[in-house]
Amino acid sequence: MLDAGLTQKKVAQDLNISISSAKRWSSLYIKGSSLVTKPRSGRPPILKRADNIVISKSLGKCRQSTRKLAQRLKNRGNPVSHMCVYRHLTESVGVRSFKRQEIPRLSQKNIKDRLSFARKHQN
Numbered sequence: 001m002l003d004a005g006l007t008q009k010k011v012a013q014d015l016n017i018s019i020s021s022a023k024r025w026s027s028l029y030i031k032g033s034s035l036v037t038k039p040r041s042g043r044p045p046i047l048k049r050a051d052n053i054v055i056s057k058s059l060g061k062c063r064q065s066t067r068k069l070a071q072r073l074k075n076r077g078n079p080v081s082h083m084c085v086y087r088h089l090t091e092s093v094g095v096r097s098f099k100r101q102e103i104p105r106l107s108q109k110n111i112k113d114r115l116s117f118a119r120k121h122q123n
Helices: 007-015 019-031 049-060 068-076 083-095 108-120
Strands: none
Touching: 007 019, 049 068, 049 083, 068 083
16 A cells, blocks of 8 residues: 555555554555464463353353363363353453342331331332
């Protein structure tokens, strides 16, 4: 694009990137350096794309725990921990664990007292 006579600002707008990124890439291109990005540092992810799909599809099923999903992935040949599955669900998918709402246990006396209080203070 720069060879076609466009400015770095116009190239950045066309590619929807920042101007500093366009300048950096153009300087690498002019120097003749490799434009291929370097491999990222850090530990590679354990979960593969197929594993992510299996975990995401299991969300619709009832009674799925992270331990069951980890065991299922282990049976498929990818031993991962339940915490790895949990991390994927919370960070990538954005799902939290279900917590049942506690219903207060009321005796007959409590029910009767609440009802009388509500009727007394109705309006």
